[in-house]
Structures are given as C-alpha cells and as structure tokens.
Amino acid sequence: MSKQIKVALIGNPNTGKTSIFNSLTGLNQKIANYPGVTVEKKEGVCKLSRGVKAHIFDLPGTYSLNASSMDENLVVELLLNKNHKDFPDLAIIVSDVENLKRNLILFTQVKDLEIPTVLAINMSDRMKYKGIELDIEKLEKKLDTKIILTTNRTKDWVGEVKNLIENYKDLSSKIFLDTSIIEPEYFNKLKNIFPNQQLYKLWVVICQDVNFSNVSRQEIENSDFEIKSTSELKRLQQKETIKRYQLINNILKEGQTIDSSKAQGFRAKIDKVLTHKFFGYVIFLMILMAIFQTIYEWASIPMDFIDSSFASLADWVKINLPSGAMTNLLADGIITGIGGIVIFIPQIAFLFMFISILEESGYMSRVVFLTDKTMQKFGLSGKSVVPLISGVACAIPAIMATRNIESWKERLITILVTPFMTCAARLPVYLIIIALVIPDEKIFGLNYQAIALMSLYLIGFITALLSSLILTKILKIKRRSIFVMEMPNYKFPRIKDVFYTVFEKSKSFVVEAGKIILAISVILWVLATNGIGDKFENPRNYISENIEEISIEEIQTLEASIKLENSFIGFIGKSIEPVFKPLGYDWKIGIGIITSFAAREVFVGTLAVIYNIDNYDDSEGKKEEIKNIMARETDANGNKIFTLASGISLLLFYAFAMQCMSTLAIVRKETNSWKWPILQFIIMTALAYFISLISFQILS
C-alpha cells in the first residue's frame, strides 16, 4: 500500500511544535524553502503500521489565521487551497498547556476550515506544578476533537498520535463556530452571493488584505459584493476574536481548573533579574562575552584537527596519485578549498548552538525587550538584535530571522545592515592575512593578532549601527511603530532540538559553500592552465635571466610564472590590476577578490590554486602551506606584496564589501525587489574600495 497521509503541524510560536515534529520524524526530515519565498519548509516522514507513511509538515508558528507576516501567510495559503499538493488530510494543533485559552483560538479557526483536527496539548508534564487540571473527556466532547497530552519527557504519546493519524478518517471535521453569528446581516449577504463557498473560508480570504496581501481576492472583487472598508473589516475581526474567546471560555470553565496560587513563582523570580534595568544589561553583555570566549576556546581543538587532517589528505593525494595538473587541482584547489570551509564548522556549530539555546530557553525575548528602545534610536527594532547576533555566523539565516519585525522600515534597515556583521566566511580571510602582516607579539599581555581580529568584529558592528542611523534618516518610508512580542515561559532547551538545528544549519552551510568552491576552483584552474600566444607556449624563451647560470628548479619556477601571467586568468588579472593597484594589491589578489564576490570564503582557495600553479615545490610531494607561499610573493621590483599597508587594506576591504551572492539572493527574496540588493551591493563595495584606498595610501 502506497497511501501517504499528509499531516500539518500547526501551532502558536513557543509551544514546542518542533519538539513534537522531531519526536515523530527523528532525522527523517528535510528543510527546504517554499518556492518563491524564503520561508523554511520542514517536512519529515513518520512510519505507521502496514507500510503506511505519514508526511508531516511543520508549518511556521502562527497565532491565528489572520496572517500578519509572510510566515503566517503561508500557513493560511496552504490551508485555503484544497488543490495544493501539500494540503493536509488532517491537522495536529499543538498548544501549550499553560495557555490553552489563547492556543484554542487557532484551533477553532482551523476547525472552521473543515479540516479533520487533533489537539495536542504539549508540556503536559508541567500541569501539576502549575496547578492545572484538565477534564480531557469533557474537552474532547465540547471541542469535538481528539486530545493527546504530549510532553518532551516521555515518548508514550507517540504511538497514540500515530494511531490517530492512521485513522484520520474517523476524526470529526465539523465546524466549531458558525461564522454568520459574528454579524448575521453581513455574512448572510455574503452567503447569498457565493452559495457554494464555505463561509469561513470566504471570510479569511476577504480579511487577508487587511493585514497582508497575496491571497487572490479576484473572485470576490469581480462580484457585485461591496467590500467593506479596512476599519470595518477590522471591527469584524475583533468581533470574531471576542466571539471565539467567549465560546472557549465557556468550555474551559467546565473542562479546566487552575489553582493560580501555584502558577507564578519561577518565571517572576527569573524575570526580576533578567529584565532588571541594570543587571539585565550586565547579564546580557556577560552572556555575549562568554559565548564568544567559548567559541574560540572550544572550537580551536577540532579546528586544529581538521586543519591537519586536510593538510595530510592533500599530501596523500599528491604522493599517491600520478603527479600532474589534475592532481594539483584536486590537492591544491579542491581539497584545500573545501578544507578552508570545513574548518569553520566547529565555530558555526557552536554559534548556532548558543543562538538556539538562547532562543529555546526564552531568554532572547528578554533581550529584545531590554534593547528595543536603544535599537529604535538607531532606526532598528529590539527584534533586530537576533538577526544582528546571528549575522556573526551567517547573514543568510540572519536576514530570514528579520521576518517577525512588524515595521517594514525597521525590518528593511535590519536586512540592509546585517551583512556588515562579521560572518564566519570572513574568518578564513581575516585569519590568514592577520597571520601574515600583524606581528605575533604581545602588548600589555594582549596579542596584537587577537586585538586585530577583535577590532574587525567591532568595526563590523559599529558600521552596522552607523549605517542604520543614516538609513533611518534618508529612507522615505513611514515608520509604523508596531511591536507585539510574546514573552514565552523559561524552559530548559531540549538537547535533541538544539542538535537538529545545529546539524541542519552546519550541513547547509558546508554544502552550499562547497558547491561554489568546487565550481570556482575548476573554472580558475582551467583558466590558469590554458592560454594562447608564444609566451604561454614557450615560456623558456622569455626568461630574462641567463639560463646557464641558474638551477633547473629555478628555471621551472620562472617558466611556470611566465606561463601563468600569460594564461587566460593572467590576462584577466592583468587587465583588472589597475583597479586594485591603488589599494596595494597585485593581479593575483585581484582575482581572489573577484572570485570572492561569489562568496568570501573562496578567497583562500583561489589563492591556493593560483599560487600553487607556479609553485613547483613538490620535490618531496610535500604541499607547502599557502601562508608561506603568500609571505614569499613579491612584485616585479622584488618588494613584498603582503605588507602591513596592503594587508590592512585587504582586511578592511573584506570587512565592508558585499561579497556574497547568496546574501544578495536572500535580500532580493525578502524585500521582493532588485532595488535593495543592488543598492546594497554598490554602496557596500564602494565603501570598501574607498576605505581600503585611504588606509593603504596613509600606511604605505
């Protein structure tokens, strides 16, 4: 039997929906994006009995079907469209036992769409200590549904859920609230015009435009039905909400008892400290510092291991494969390039781990609460703090995390400035250049190299804030000061959930970056090993030194370097060199910068390919470290290429330039226009060029 049952997991944010998803599917899940939008689409498979499979869709968290963000809109669109390939056979509404009343609003709305619905009351293990008692039988009857008590502690309930999924045809799909009682006159009119449509569905479609566009209203607009003004619709929405609350209240009065004396303690005590007007900030700063400290301390151990493993792998390839151009491409281009990415997995993984712990525990909302006013002064929102912190790992998830910022102006500015934050892809470039040009010495017990790295992080952060300040002044967008944020309960993050997040994010980072590096390495290598003209064909004739006087190895090196300069890449590099010369770079670095526009982390791999091609130092099959080759590089007059001046200029270029195609693609999707990514690209890159130019001219 190949029948697949489609299940939608729906619920308010912070209800532990993802934990339930993970419990049902394990690692049998994949994350993709919904076509056209960058809303994450989480899908997993859950095996039932007799070979039946359930496809579980973890939909973005939403408070109701009155969508007010892109994430929420997606849920509505899916549930309204019966022909959608993911349209669910049944919906599991996940709710928090401590706030059943509010969670039931969404439950009743989904039920009114005539979708068979199961209610999962999550975190049920907290009931006793919160003084909550539920009469499940009564609730099931009144709500006309099946109820399952779920918890993260045990997995007893999983079988029960599977059973319900398998027998979803027995579930009730009767509506909860007769929509017309909200305002009989209006809705009866609506019913007469569209006799074949389900009333609540019509109502949801009509309302979409109030908060968010997209759902097609053409059919309604083409009819002779008068559309009410926004304020009228809003009044009706308010009426609907009140009606639902009334009905839910009556049901809960019978099915739920709360001994409120037990409820408050823990949360209030922690909030007193964490949202304190002085200690709250101190604690936040301490947590941030501790995170960065641990990332560098802990990550260095696996990083050293990865570094040496890739170096030996490259050596092994060189020794064991027949020597030649292909082997060099594999060892120096691809393995070194991929190694340059893999080495950052530990840091990225730790960073995502901490961010996910901060979010899951409920602490992030407190930070948003504390920083909102300050961030507003820069034209941002307190909710911008999360993207800015995530931006230290990678701008892509960070820009996606801006979606819950209600005010479009604040959200746009956050999107535009986040790429200034020092992302993990800048690190390989920073580390290699710092090691080359900044002395490994100490001043007052502080290492110069460490100071340099820290300054680069600070420069990124300060630039982000300053640009917001400027943007908020010049952008002619009306700022609507909307800000509604739930302050969730504190809870211990579930290790499994944190692990899944870390695993997924790290994996997609490596796969995406890996693809780009592979492609660019191959293209560069082809361009660097092919050329036309006599200089490329017979380089020996163009060696200026007297061939009789120098060793064979030196001849080979000179030959290779003439060949490279006259290859296609050399040709391209030489023709763009005048652009980069004033910044202190030669044509090889120029090529590195150009390829970095695909993604910054490509820089090291690019230089590895270019430098190794004219570097015949594999007499013992030993790969020479790219750093040493770079340190040796000289220009035509024998001056070192990597000096303090050119090094700092290069560091600053990478700090400011918008070199990441994936980020631009995300900005395009999130802002739904080409204008913003193009402006972002031009302005950031111009700024990078200008600042590097000044710094090089001053320092040299």
Added chain:
Amino acid sequence: MPKLSDLKKGEQAKIVDVSSQEIPIKLLEMGCLPGNKVRLIQQAPFKGPIYIEINGSYVAIRKETARLIEIELN
C-alpha cells in the same frame, strides 16, 4: 480615561476600550480585549516597551501602542 501606558509596575487594571484602528489584531488575539485584566510586570528603561500579562498571555508592547488602550484602574 487612564491609558495602559499610565499603569505602574505591579499594578493591575481592567481593559475598557481597544477600538483604535492602530492596535494590531495580533494583540487582540493575545487576549487584549475589553473586560480582561491586565497587569504590568516590567517597564524597560528609558521609556522602552512594557511587559504585561493579559488573560494568561505574557506580551511586550511599545508605549505608543499602550497609549491607545483605555483602562480602568481597580
């Protein structure tokens, strides 16, 4: 008529009117409806957002929004 923005830390009040068009529907769904009790838990420094409890929901909103909600002090 006092507004939600006038509430002091620890004080409790009853919501009387939320008819302003500027109030996001999301806040209403969180339980910010006439008749419900509201309590101020924390006020962020420098006139920042307020952290309130309404109807079992814990929410933070900005002062601008709080000014639109009319309350009745107990």
